Amino acid sequence: MSGEALHFNAFVWPNGYHESAWRVVPDEVRGVLGLPYYADIATTAERGLMDAVFLADNLAIAEYRVTHLPQTQFDPVAVLSALAGLTSRIGLIGTGSTTYSPPWELARRFATLDHLSAGRAGWNVVTTVTPLAAAAFGASSHPAPEERYRRADEFVRVVQRVWDSWADDAVVGDRERGVWAERAALRDPAFHGEFFDVAGIQPFPRSPQGRPVLVQAGQSGPGVALAARHAEVVFSGPPSLTAAVEFRSNLRAQAVAAGRDPGQLLVLPALMITLGSTEAEARGRAERLEELASPEFRWQNALYTAGLDPDGFDPDRPLLSQLDPDAPPPSSRAEKLIAEAHRRPQASLSEIAQQVSGGAGQMHFVGTPEQLADLAIEWQDAGAADGFTVMGSTLPYELRTFVDEVVPILQQRGRYREAYTGTTLREHLGLARPSDV
Numbered sequence: 418m419s420g421e422a423l424h425f426n427a428f429v430w431p432n433g434y435h436e437s438a439w440r441v442v443p444d445e446v447r448g449v450l451g452l453p454y455y456a457d458i459a460t461t462a463e464r465g466l467m468d469a470v471f472l473a474d475n476l477a478i479a480e481y482r483v484t485h486l487p488q489t490q491f492d493p494v495a496v497l498s499a500l501a502g503l504t505s506r507i508g509l510i511g512t513g514s515t516t517y518s519p520p521w522e523l524a525r526r527f528a529t530l531d532h533l534s535a536g537r538a539g540w541n542v543v544t545t546v547t548p549l550a551a552a553a554f555g556a557s558s559h560p561a562p563e564e565r566y567r568r569a570d571e572f573v574r575v576v577q578r579v580w581d582s583w584a585d586d587a588v589v590g591d592r593e594r595g596v597w598a599e600r601a602a603l604r605d606p607a608f609h610g611e612f613f614d615v616a617g618i619q620p621f622p623r624s625p626q627g628r629p630v631l632v633q634a635g636q637s638g639p640g641v642a643l644a645a646r647h648a649e650v651v652f653s654g655p656p657s658l659t660a661a662v663e664f665r666s667n668l669r670a671q672a673v674a675a676g677r678d679p680g681q682l683l684v685l686p687a688l689m690i691t692l693g694s695t696e697a698e699a700r701g702r703a704e705r706l707e708e709l710a711s712p713e714f715r716w717q718n719a720l721y722t723a724g725l726d727p728d729g730f731d732p733d734r735p736l737l738s739q740l741d742p743d744a745p746p747p748s749s750r751a752e753k754l755i756a757e758a759h760r761r762p763q764a765s766l767s768e769i770a771q772q773v774s775g776g777a778g779q780m781h782f783v784g785t786p787e788q789l790a791d792l793a794i795e796w797q798d799a800g801a802a803d804g805f806t807v808m809g810s811t812l813p814y815e816l817r818t819f820v821d822e823v824v825p826i827l828q829q830r831g832r833y834r835e836a837y838t839g840t841t842l843r844e845h846l847g848l849a850r851p852s853d854v
């Protein structure tokens with residue numbers, strides 16, 4: 418390789434990440450509810466030697482979304498378990514909430530996936546932005562971000578102790594002595610903290626990777642701090658190359674301060690892509706998606722992705738006049754939205770929503786496979802990224818084009834693997850297997 422190898426995860430979303438994707442793809446509308454849709458994406462990504470497929474988890478959807486977008490928020494671990502049987506190498510990353518799951522139960526689900534996939538599981542740690550989840554889970558209120566992140570830190574430590582509750586060599590299978598596993602090789606998690614009191618070993622031996630890979634996308638101060646302490650892959654979507662360089666160097670510095678090796682922390686920013694065989698064709702495809710975008714969805718989505726409930730807002734009134742000055746911002750995206758409202762106190766909500774990017778706040782690349790390969794190499798050389806979490810604006814089109822046309826260019830330039838050299842997600846990413854002590 419002439420440079421370090423790039424790493425790519427494929428973000429899975431119904432018909433593609435652009436809100437208009439479902440209106441332009443030729444597939445049967447309900448196809449996104451069946452296993453063949455996910456199987457096609459996973460096998461395509463595996464053909465492209467990508468590191469992992471990545472499934473989001475949005476607990477509790479706001480009802481306005483069913484008008485505008487396909488709704489397919491299955492349990493990610495259930496989908497990934499099915500994909501484990503249809504693939505052999507690709508990593509399987511799923512999202513799990515630290516606010517709305519018990520840690521022992523989450524540890525068990527992801528370690529199950531790690532066993533069934535022979536070491537390909539990853540857990541995307543989220544604290545859940547939407548306050549609607551509280552009602553769905555019978556909680557009296559949605560905790561503020563500071564508390565969510567304090568809880569998340571403790572949650573991760575509990576999960577790790579559950580994963581480590583069997584020594585690697587615990588199973589001896591000694592038929593003569595009648596000993597399946599050595600009881601002395603067990604370590605009760607015995608965790609007592611501010612939020613959790615957890616005892617009880619994992620109900621099966623340590624998984625092939627020891628611990629599934631920890632993934633995170635925080636952008637706020639506490640979010641980045643959590644990533645610096647625990648994450649092995651970070652996929653936040655900074656809005657520019659300069660912002661990405663700053664983000665990565667800050668994250669790595671914080672990881673070093675926490676006593677970690679920054680080489681064990683990969684930054685794979687979220688990047689939406691629209692490809693075409695010429696730049697004009699790619700632009701045309703992106704413009705078509707934008708033309709179909711609903712202005713109503715834009716302002717609703719700007720609020721929802723920031724953790725605010727769109728049903729309480731009027732798009733034609735100034736946003737500032739509709740904000741509760743005493744409520745703490747529920748997320749870093751809400752902070753940006755509120756700052757914009759203060760900067761333009763007379764601007765209506767729908768005007769402000771045009772200014773802030775939708776989705777996960779990531780960049781949208783529009784161009785040819787050659788141009789995308791150039792961008793990936795430029796970002797890597799600038800220290801902005803170790804690769805990308807690729808979000809096809811339409812799926813499976815963008816992913817297929819990425820695999821068939823971008824991957825070979827990167828291979829020719831010596832920046833991408835020619836074959837998988839390992840079998841586990843840790844091996845693909847160059848991450849060490851955590852020891853059991």
Ligand SMILES: Cc1cc2nc3c(=O)[nH]c(=O)nc-3n(C[C@H](O)[C@H](O)[C@H](O)COP(=O)(O)O)c2cc1C
Nearest residue numbers: 473474543545634635636637640654687748749777
């Ligand atoms: C590409 C991308 C995908 C995300 N997917 C999820 C998700 O599936 N579920 C979720 O609750 N949050 C998701 N998030 C939100 C992050 O977990 C995080 O809350 C967000 O980046 C804001 O950071 P903050 O919590 O530090 O303010 C995603 C973020 C990005 C950039």
